[in-house]
Amino acid sequence: MKVDWNRITSSLGLKGQTAASLQAFKKRNDDARRRVNNLSALPQTVDFQAYRDQLKNTTVVDNIEKEMKNFSPRTYDVNKQIKAIETFEVQAVKSAEETKEKVDEELKSLHATLDNIDKTRRWEDITTDDVFAAKPGWEKRFEKMMEKGIWMPPGYKEKFGDLSVM
Numbered sequence: 001m002k003v004d005w006n007r008i009t010s011s012l013g014l015k016g017q018t019a020a021s022l023q024a025f026k027k028r029n030d031d032a033r034r035r036v037n038n039l040s041a042l043p044q045t046v047d048f049q050a051y052r053d054q055l056k057n058t059t060v061v062d063n064i065e066k067e068m069k070n071f072s073p074r075t076y077d078v079n080k081q082i083k084a085i086e087t088f089e090v091q092a093v094k095s096a097e098e099t100k101e102k103v104d105e106e107l108k109s110l111h112a113t114l115d116n117i118d119k120t121r122r123w124e125d126i127t128t129d130d131v132f133a134a135k136p137g138w139e140k141r142f143e144k145m146m147e148k149g150i151w152m153p154p155g156y157k158e159k160f161g162d163l164s165v166m
Contacts, residue, residue, distance in 0.1 A: 003029075012093070 005026045009019055048065045052058045121130075132139040145153070 005022070008014075009022060014022060046065075046068065048061055051061045055061060145151075
């Protein structure tokens, strides 16, 4: 079966490490095909008579010839492995798409945060009205604190130190 490697890379939009791994696999595949072709071109018959003429113990050659005639290479059913690879491939693509969606969502959130930071007014430009508009319940809370003579929120001194004049 002929594999169109360029089509695989472009249709799946592979980049970076994945594309490099695919190219490395393609190179190994090409090398293996080249080796098979080279070995197929070599003669596949053995001249046992030449060995019988050179060796004194011809029973060894007879035994090897007998084994060669009885030898048949094993065939393997690779359909299970192919199905497992296809299943893994489907799962890997699905996982990659999910990861891409999560990354896209995170990027949108980060861009929104950056835009918010860029548009934020300086601290000196913020008024109490702006704070009370952002946190509606705070105005009443601060009014009650001022009525009681409390000028610092609870825990402020512990967190930021005492700002009173000595």
